[in-house]
Amino acid sequence: MIHILKTRILKGVVTRHIEPELTGQIESSGSELKTLILKKFGRSLHIREVDTGSCGACESEIISANNPIYDLQRFGINFVATPRHADALMVTGPVSKNMLLALKKTYEAMPEPKFVITCGDCALNGGLFKDSYYTEGAVKDILPVVLHIPGCPPSPLMIVQTLLAFLQS
Amino acid sequence: MDCPEIISGIKKEFTGFNPLCVSRPYADEVVIKVNPPDFKNTCLVLHKILSSPVMALFALDERRKTGSFAINCVFVDFRNSRWITVTMDIPQEDPGFDSLAKSMHSASLFEREIWEAFGVKPKGHPDLRRLRLHDEVWPQGNYPLRKDFNGINPQALGEYKFARVDGEGVFEVPVGPVHAGIIGPGHFRFSVAGEPIINLEIRLGFKHRGIEKLFEGKSCLDAVGLSECVSGDSSFAHSFAFTQAAEKISGVSIPPQAAYLRSIFLELERMYNHVNGVGGMALDAGFSFPSAYASIIKEAILQLNDKLTGSRYLKKVNTIGGVLADIDDTKKQILLDSLKHIKQDFNELVKILYSSVSFMDRVDTTGILHRKTAEDLGLVGLIARASGIPTDLRKYFPGVYKEVKFKMVTQESGDVLARLRVRISEFEESIRLIEEFATKLAKSGELRTSQGIKEGRALGYAEGWRGPVLYWLETGPTGLIERCKIVDPSFHNWQGLSFAVLGNIIPDFPLCNKSFDLSYSGNDL
Numbered sequence: 001m002i003h004i005l006k007t008r009i010l011k012g013v014v015t016r017h018i019e020p021e022l023t024g025q026i027e028s029s030g031s032e033l034k035t036l037i038l039k040k041f042g043r044s045l046h047i048r049e050v051d052t053g054s055c056g057a058c059e060s061e062i063i064s065a066n067n068p069i070y071d072l073q074r075f076g077i078n079f080v081a082t083p084r085h086a087d088a089l090m091v092t093g094p095v096s097k098n099m100l101l102a103l104k105k106t107y108e109a110m111p112e113p114k115f116v117i118t119c120g121d122c123a124l125n126g127g128l129f130k131d132s133y134y135t136e137g138a139v140k141d142i143l144p145v146v147l148h149i150p151g152c153p154p155s156p157l158m159i160v161q162t163l164l165a166f167l168q169s
Numbered sequence: 170m171d172c173p174e175i176i177s178g179i180k181k182e183f184t185g186f187n188p189l190c191v192s193r194p195y196a197d198e199v200v201i202k203v204n205p206p207d208f209k210n211t212c213l214v215l216h217k218i219l220s221s222p223v224m225a226l227f228a229l230d231e232r233r234k235t236g237s238f239a240i241n242c243v244f245v246d247f248r249n250s251r252w253i254t255v256t257m258d259i260p261q262e263d264p265g266f267d268s269l270a271k272s273m274h275s276a277s278l279f280e281r282e283i284w285e286a287f288g289v290k291p292k293g294h295p296d297l298r299r300l301r302l303h304d305e306v307w308p309q310g311n312y313p314l315r316k317d318f319n320g321i322n323p324q325a326l327g328e329y330k331f332a333r334v335d336g337e338g339v340f341e342v343p344v345g346p347v348h349a350g351i352i353g354p355g356h357f358r359f360s361v362a363g364e365p366i367i368n369l370e371i372r373l374g375f376k377h378r379g380i381e382k383l384f385e386g387k388s389c390l391d392a393v394g395l396s397e398c399v400s401g402d403s404s405f406a407h408s409f410a411f412t413q414a415a416e417k418i419s420g421v422s423i424p425p426q427a428a429y430l431r432s433i434f435l436e437l438e439r440m441y442n443h444v445n446g447v448g449g450m451a452l453d454a455g456f457s458f459p460s461a462y463a464s465i466i467k468e469a470i471l472q473l474n475d476k477l478t479g480s481r482y483l484k485k486v487n488t489i490g491g492v493l494a495d496i497d498d499t500k501k502q503i504l505l506d507s508l509k510h511i512k513q514d515f516n517e518l519v520k521i522l523y524s525s526v527s528f529m530d531r532v533d534t535t536g537i538l539h540r541k542t543a544e545d546l547g548l549v550g551l552i553a554r555a556s557g558i559p560t561d562l563r564k565y566f567p568g569v570y571k572e573v574k575f576k577m578v579t580q581e582s583g584d585v586l587a588r589l590r591v592r593i594s595e596f597e598e599s600i601r602l603i604e605e606f607a608t609k610l611a612k613s614g615e616l617r618t619s620q621g622i623k624e625g626r627a628l629g630y631a632e633g634w635r636g637p638v639l640y641w642l643e644t645g646p647t648g649l650i651e652r653c654k655i656v657d658p659s660f661h662n663w664q665g666l667s668f669a670v671l672g673n674i675i676p677d678f679p680l681c682n683k684s685f686d687l688s689y690s691g692n693d694l
Binding site for chain 1: 318458
């Protein structure tokens, strides 16, 4: 306990100030949905993440966005454990054939209104894996995507800024 | 024939041994070509005399060139710092070979892989269920790694059958493929009687992206980026092993500055992952403060990577013949200053963990993996070291690690605590190694040797943070890639988790899983 207190006091506050900045792309349907979301949820947003074949770097950065430095939760954005609790689905990776059904089922399990965000270059169009015999291609051909966060992987700063900009009225 | 001592060693155990050809294409590689009837015995004898698991076992489709498939089986000879590959050609009609799996378990998964991707049958294998091409979406009779594969031929779909445990009071808990956390997909099926787990079957392959096929036809330079995306948290170890294979084929020796830089980056990658693993174990034991603290340290290392190379995950740093990012005097100062702070923070983190009785109680004797089990399964890397097996490529194939007196870390108990301790000691050792390497950096050294890619075959390898990453590469006459076989340590080690959790309760599964911390994408390819 004494170590925890000492470390806590010596370390101080590590969380940094972040301004919203839209570096991603919002699909045309996104703006209408955004109005609806803001009306329904205010600024609180619960996200379920699904990995459909990413290399793991995007996951690592999404986790980093929740660390004490970027602290995504202070803005009311939470990653939740089940699609039943989620407003948005965040998809990473090209869609592997094996994950197609799981992706659709996860989306179906979410309550309305709901929307999909893609995170990382692979999720946009398959990235390096788009010519593979085992990928299904862009997520937006399978589910209605409203926002894309670019990068390989996108940095946690970019993830936080893009989400904030999207939610800002 | 080269290497008479190997031949006489094999002959002692296998009197009828008569190889077609023994060659030594590189100082650290020996290739033994045998007739198909001798293949199994040769492999079993090498397995015994080298005490090496099968490090890689894979097929090549050479029907266009020679009218046959080739099977290669790679063992490691730590005593003599070299890799021994046994190879044979098998006719293309009804292709098959005698399975090694029953006599040598570490061949089992590789044989299943050969069967599903090439349609070459390991005869007598007890379990030929597919690993990555799931029966529910991929029709039978389609073998994507054959050279003449061009699109799916519609055939009947099948169904995967899980092993069933029957008995009074036994129930099953299916988990996945989509898990509760922000993590890759995989299906875990627990059979539980009362509280303890009595069987765990892990079904993976959900993230299969056909990477090995994507390498084919690419130039080596273009393929470096692909190797970085095999497993995102080991991107440097993968590009290291891949570029090394390409460099061996071309006869390129990288400049000393590049060799030091590569080792520094490899150790930085180990550090951010090890601290992430330590924090993850704290989180899965419900101890959130040290977990948050570890994530601050991880972030500091990722930001350091970014400052040094422009990439948090050390992507686009490696290239064929050397590296693209230098560490000059200013950056060296940044590196050493950051390491000093990271070291202090890490020491505090370790103190917090070790002084918590309830945390130590959770990790001590949880998820024990016995040395015998680890040896029988052919486990590698960090997991094997935590169960007392001395295995580390940095020790046995030292390269520049020779100059800094690398110390291998092992633990005996094989539980979660042992895996935690290996991570902690390796993290501390990595800091020391980087500091030593940094003193050897020249003010302005050459970073890269440029040379065209030749035709040939070679094995590249690196001790990533999880364990040995292997790339077996073959290039054609124009220098384009013909075949690239990737072995991530996770492919060996996932089966170890099934054994480590036996007798533990399901609530301890996340803790055991995190202590293994294996890659889904590196396994699924």
